[in-house]
Amino acid sequence: MTIDTAPVRADAHDHAHKAPASTDRRRIRRALRPGAGRTHHAGPLAYLLLGIAALVSLFPLYWTVVAASTDNTRVAQTPPPFLPGPNLLKNLGIAWQDAALGKAMLNSLIVAGAIALSTVFFATLAGFAFAKLRFRGRNLLLLLVIGTMMVPPQLGVVPLFMMMADLGWGQTLPSVIFPTLVSAVGVFFMRQYLKEALPDELIEAGRLDGAHSLRIFWSIVLPIARPPMAVLFMITFVHAWNDFFWPFIALDMTNPTVPVALTQLSAGYVRDQSVIMAGALLGTLPLLAMFVVFGRQIVGGIMQGAVKG
Secondary structure (H helix, E strand, O other), X not given: OOOOOHHHHHHHHHHHHHHHHHHHHHHHHHHOOOOOOOOOXXXXXXXXXXXXXXXXXXXXXXXXXXXXXXXXXXXXXXOOOOOOOOOHHHHHHHHHHHOOHHHHHHHHHHHHHHHHHHHHHHHHHHHHHHHHOOOXXXXXXXXXXXXXXXXXXXHXXXXXXXXXXXXXXXXXXXXHHHHHOOOHHHHHHHHHHHHHHOOHHHHHHHHHOOOOHHHHHHHHHHHHOHXXXXXXXXXXXXXXHHOOHHHHHHOOOOOOOHHHHHHHHHOOOOOOHHHHHHHHHHHHHHHHHHHHHHHHHHHHHHHHHHHHO
C-alpha cells in the first residue's frame, strides 16, 4: 500500500511561505498600536518628584556654602543660619593657608588620576580575558578575584605598610598609588559588561584577519568598552580623591592628600566649624568641576552603551 505524500508536502510548502508573511503582519500590527514610536513626556508628578530629589541632593552642598560663609558663633546658634553670610572668601583663604591645600590638591590629583587610569586599563584588560578568552582555571581565578572583595582592607594595613617601608616608599605618593592600581570591583564590572556587549563574531573576525589578543583588545574591545570605562574612571577617581584611611597612614602632614590635609583644620582646643566647612568646600570643588565638564559625556556614554546592549 502506498501513501500519497504530495498534499502533505504541498501543505508544508505553503506553510513555509505563509509563516514569514504572518510574522510580518504581526510586526506591522505592533508598529500600528497606539503610542508606538511616540515620544513619552513626563507628567507634573514626575517633575515634582525629580525636583524634590534634586533639592534634597543639593541641600548638603548648600549648607556647606552657608556654614563656610559665616563665623563660628553664628553656625552654633539655634536656629542655624539658612542664608549665606559675608565671610566666604575670608574663610576660604584661611582654610587654604592653614591646611596647605595647594600642595594637597596637586597630590590628590596625581594620586586619583593615576589610580583611575590604571584601574580602568587593567580592569578592562582583565575583564576582556575573563569574559571572552578561554584558558585553564578561568573560573577559579575569577572566584579568587571576587573573593578579595570580601576581605576587609583593614586586615592588610600592617603588612602593606611594612612592604612600602621595605621598598623605600614610606611617606611618598607611590605608597598610596601602587597598592590600588586595580580593583576587583572594576574587573567584575568590566567583565559583566563585555560578556554581554562584545559579540563573539567580532573576535572571530579579528582572529581570521590575523590579529592577536592584544590587537583585538586595542582595536575592538576598547571602542566598545568606552561607556563603562568612563563610568569606572569617574567612580574610581572620586573614591581615590576622598580616600582617607590609607593615605592618612602612608603619608605625613608635609606631603598630604586633601582629606589628610583637612584634618589640620580641626586641630586645637577650639574648632572653627566655618573654616572646616570652607576647607571641605574647597576639597569638593574639583569634583564638582569634573562632573560639570565631563558629566554630559559620561551620561551620553552610558545611554549609548544601554542602547547598544
